[in-house]
Amino acid sequence: MEYVIQAEQLVKVYGQGPTRVEALQGVDVSVRPGELFAIMGPSGSGKSTLLHVLGLTTEPTAGCLILDGEDLYRGRPRNFQRLRREKIGFVFQSANLIPFLTASENVLLPMELAARRRAPERVGELLDYLGVADRADKLPEQLSGGEKQRVAIARALANEPKVILADEPTAALDTERGLSVMRLLRQISNEHRTAILVVTHDERMISEADRVIHLSDGRVVDTG
Amino acid sequence: MNLALKDIRYHRFKFFSSVVGVGLLLMVVLTIGGIVRGVIDDSASIITDTDADLWVVEKDTYGPFVENSRIPEDYYHAVEVIPGVAQASPLVFSFEHVARMPRPTPLMRFMYLNTLLTTKTMVKPGWMKMPMDQRFVLIGYKPGRVGGPRAIVAGRGIEADNYEIVADEKAGFSLGERLRLGYHDYTVVGLTRNVVGYTADPVLYTTLKEAQSVVVQSDPDLLRDRRRRDEQQVLPAEKSVTPLLVEPLARRARRFAEDTHVVNAIAVKLEAGASAEVVAREVARWKVLDVYTAPHQVNLQLMGSNRLLLFQMSLFRLLLMLIAGVVIGLVIYLFTLDKVKEIAVLKLLGAQGWRINGMILQEAVLMGALGTLLGGVLEQASEPYFPRRVETTYGDIGQMLAAMSVIALLASLMAVRRAMKVDVRSVLGV
Secondary structure, X not given: OOOOEEEEEEEEEEOOHHHOEEEEEEEXXXXXXXXXXXXXXXXXXXXXXXHHHHOOXXXXXXXXXXXXXXXXXXXXXXXXXXXXXXXXXXEOOOOOOOOOOOHHHHHHHHHHHOOOOOHXXXXXXXXXXXXXXXXXXXXXXXXXXXXXXXXXXXXXXXOOOOEEEEEXXXXXXXXXXXXXXXXXXXHHHHHHOOEXXXXXXXXXXXXXOOEEEEEEOOEEEEEO | OOHHHHHHHHOHHHHHHHHHHHHHHHHHHHHHHHHHHHHHHHHHHHHHHHOOOEEEEEOOOOOOOOOOOOEEOOHHHHHHOOOOEEEEEEEEEEEEEEOOOOOOOHHHHHHHHHHHHHOOOXXXXXXXXXXXXXXXXXXXXXXXXXXXXXXXXXXXXXXXXXXXXEEEHHHOOOOOOEEEEOOEEEEEEEEEOOOEOOOOOEEEEEEHHHHHHHHOOOOHHHHHHHHHHHHHHOHHHHHHHOHHHHHHHHHHHHHHHHOOXXXXXXXXXXXXXXXXXXXXXXXXXXXXXXXXXXXXXXXXXXXXXXHHHHHHHHHHHHHHHHHHHHHHHHHHHHHHHOOHHHHHHHHHOOOOHHHHHHHHHHHHHHHHHHHHHHHHHHHHHHHHHOOOOOOOOHHHHHHHHHHHHHHHHHHHHHHHHHHHOOOHXXXXXX
């Protein structure tokens, strides 16, 4: 099956001379549609850098990155802002909902940014799907941690992205809510055929993942 | 979805308290501008209200407002027949006072106490004693000629010599009130608004003859004494030489001593199309007279007596505007800096630059505009409570709005620059 996102021999070097740091040293990552892929590793292992490269916020020093069949660093320059808007969904550690928008407006926002039609109807469907329809008019500060994360997932799904990058989505939640979020991501990947990359420290969360890679010093040291 | 309005709704306390802060600051800036305009208007008040084209005064004086000018009253007949003159009107001006101070308002009392406290270390005992008299500018004019009040806001004007006065509202007198001026009691029959001297003292109008009796006529005891001295010193000598001249000389001496037919200026109204320059040249041929145009008379007060005050206030206004600009710019800039995280999330979600910049710009312009409007409303509402004239026009507020829009734009450009530098990675993988 074709990969939604495929990174080959990713290298990322920061600084020069004595301050030179090789954050990624030839990392390969390939994720299929509907696959839940976990990236694990200690602090400083290169997880964040890999996330930045896959999230199109950092250009790799070397290597190849193909998103939805498009080799992003070959040929004409790409509009990464548009690619992020249309093909990638983000779920953050602390939800990072826009505090001045209600739950439904937070979900509506990416659709407005992408000028999608039928946006309001889809907001209702997504909130309903994630079980927070009754919290639609609440501001983020009025939501619990779990509810915030569900709204954040709804926001990530808004534009039907090819891939969702989830950065420690369970770190701010207790075990029960954390597992619930992981199961939800599992369900989404199955039902929506969305590739989901989850960066996590939490060993208990990887039970839901299809594949796991372990990073250390910028290299993949284990796959499973 | 308008992100700026959503953000304002959420941060309403912060936003509107910033608007109030900006508004209060701009109110002060506008008020200082209003005070400057007030000084200008006060300096021009009598001249513009009199509506004369030329002012004829005593030779080598700047009179009648800033120097003492005395010319015989009947000169106005001669001026009036100069070609191009429509009307010449003799006027008397004098700074006078009555021993009656209108009851101070609570605000005036507060201002006096505040002045006492804040100048405590600057004055010596007795310097700051509250005066118990009302000072004013007395103008005497011939009813029906130029020089009288242009608009009466209450009561009526003066039609003949009847010991009546028309007073400016600022004097605090009410219609029907009686005042002692000179040796007679006068009744207030009309009120004017904003007719004051360059010192901001209110103007009181009465007829020329009655003003002359107040200003020129000497104390009766002094007159009697003078007459007695003339008779004792001059007449005995004349008596022995030409006894027939004694009586005519005595009459002349009495008349001279009592002569009140002196005025301070002659206000000249020109015929339509007449050249002020030509008429002024004609008047100046008289060796005992000087003549000034109306703008020149205003200039003598504005750039003479009030020059330093005006320069100082204008400089202070400029400094205050600069300070307000910097403070307001910083308020807007900091308001944006508080949203750095949200901006990073928006950028990560793929929000277009124009959308983020639009949000910042709209909030900045709205804050500037609302602050200016609030400042304008507060300034307008507080104007009547200032003891001196403070006058800010809608044009001034419009100018301030334009200046604030520029400041808001500049501040938001700085904020946009900062927003564009926000690292989207700051919310991902930390």
